[in-house]
Amino acid sequence: MRFITLSLLATLSAPALAADVQQLTAEGAALIPPFQQQLLDTVKAAMQEGGPVKAVEACQLLAPQITAQHSQAPWKVGRTALKLRNPNNAPDAWERQVLEQFAARAAAGEPVMELKHAEIVDGEFRLMKAIPTGEPCLACHGQNLKPELAAVIDQRYPQDQARGFAPGELRGAFTLRRSVENSQ
Ligand code: HEC
Helix, strand or coil, X not given: CHHHHHHHHHHHHXXXXXXXXXXXXXXXXXXXHHHHXXXXXXXXXXXXXXXXXXXXXXXXXXXXXXXXHCCCCCCEEEEECCCCCCHHHCCCHHHHHHHHHHHHHHHCCCCHHHCEEEEEECCEEEEEEEEECCHHHHHHHCCCCCHHHHHHHHHHCCCCCCCCCCCCCEEEEEEEEEECCCCC
């Protein structure tokens, strides 16, 4: 009896895993828009109140807080990129490989908006979704930063590499993870 149950489980596990990945992808993807919206609203409000220099200060202070706030257990959300502003957002080996894959897919003509990758890695479900560079991002990540803005970014992020982007280019990615032990 026990043997039968186990072998049944074994035959079920591959499709069950596929269903899990699909369900977790939907669940994780739903967490991205409110996170993205709050980041956008915060940067817009700071720009309107104090211009880009003040907005950089607000981003530095608030982006990590907003990220923590949207990391509701069991999920952890964040942002990462190959060209970084904040070194705390550095990709791990798996994220780096996915970002490189996104860059290659974008270079081959896939729309950046649609780049997404989900996988179970070492007992964790992981999901990444690409972030394109939009017009409102150019003031701080574009090719012609205002000198006073470049100065404040240099001061606050001495190793900044996150500038020089053109509209539509891959800026980075949202990255989400959660354990899969209790996902049912
Ligand atoms: C007012 C300037 C400003 C604007 C506008 C801005 N950013 Fe940023 N961005 C920053 C700062 C400052 C950080 C570092 C935040 C931190 O400390 O976590 C950052 C970090 C990021 C990161 C995290 C990875 C990294 O390099 O640290 C991504 C991704 C990102 N921005 C994308 C965007 C996108 C997409 C837009 C447009 C929708 C945008 N940003 C608009 C200033 C800005």
